[in-house]
Amino acid sequence: MSPTPQERRAARHQLGTGPDAPAARRGPSGGRKKPITVDAIIASAFGIVEAEGYEALTMRRVAAALETGPSSLYAHVVNKEDLDELLIGRLCAEIELPEPDPDRWRQQITGVCTQLRDQYLRYPGISRAAFASAPSNLDTLRVGEGMLAILLAGGIAPQTAAWAIDSLMLYVGAYSLEVSLANRRLARSDEEWVVGRDELLRRFAALPDTFPNSKRYAAELTAGTLHDRFDFTLGLMLDGLG
Structure with a gap:
């Protein structure tokens, strides 16, 4: 049979x-x-x-x-959920995991997250397939194992490291999904919803005086590329680990 x-x-x-x-x-x-x-x-x-x-x-x-x-x-x-897991597993199989280095753990964990981000961005919106599921695919689990090894080598306590991986994975997935949605709208020429920095600055400048900080710091609020913000947020998260 x-x-x-x-x-x-x-x-x-x-x-x-x-x-x-x-x-x-x-x-x-x-x-x-x-x-x-x-x-x-x-x-x-x-x-x-x-x-x-x-x-x-x-x-x-x-x-x-x-x-x-x-x-x-x-x-x-x-079923569809099984297919989702296969797709995420196939993307994770292409991620290169470094030998954990206590002196470079921050760069190493950032590198893994960046690889995962780039894999997700190859296929618009596919990071949705990783949400709300407990992975059992070996290729997906391999990435989690590698990230855990890096954090432990950096002296991060096991419980903190475990929750940090969950938070990092969630952020990478959410970031990739947002970028994919914005790119899809741009591809449809949906300029009403996806605008450039110049237009954003114009809109901030037009705000009423009840938004004094938003008007004053509009340049800061709109500064940087998407990947600049990605690196910044990962840095904030890793700063909290030690």
Whole structure:
């Protein structure tokens, strides 16, 4: 008897995402189409997110891209949440983790967070897939393990390090989602909602006098690039650790 999708998922979590038996194609064109595999599903899902954004990703949409029905996907993937975990795991697999260095722990943890940010930004909105879930994918857990090792090497207490990783991951995901949303609006020429710094300064200058600080410090409020602010916020968070 073939393994169930749940058994396939459990095997992936124990051994990593390895090759799986392709699902057989049915119908007269079955022999001419590429077989359905976990890798094929993941690749199609990434293609949809890259072209249309994460909000467009559904199991039915992936099935259509593979020219099959949703039931063919469920032979390999339990549900949309399982697919989400596979996607985040595949991105995490590409992150390089340094050998923990007590003298460079701040730079090292910042480097890991920056890599994760850049991975998320490759696929608009995909960081949503990492929210509200306890990871069990080995590639995702590997990143958490590496971050924990870096913080512990830096002398951070275990409980503090554990919660810090959660906070850092949450910030990286939220930052990446906001940037992705802004970029999608820019791509649609939605200038009413995404404006440049000059327009922001004009709007601050036009505020009534009941906003004295906002008017006076408008330059500071609008200064820096998005990634400048990302680095600043990570620095604030790490300053709180020691």
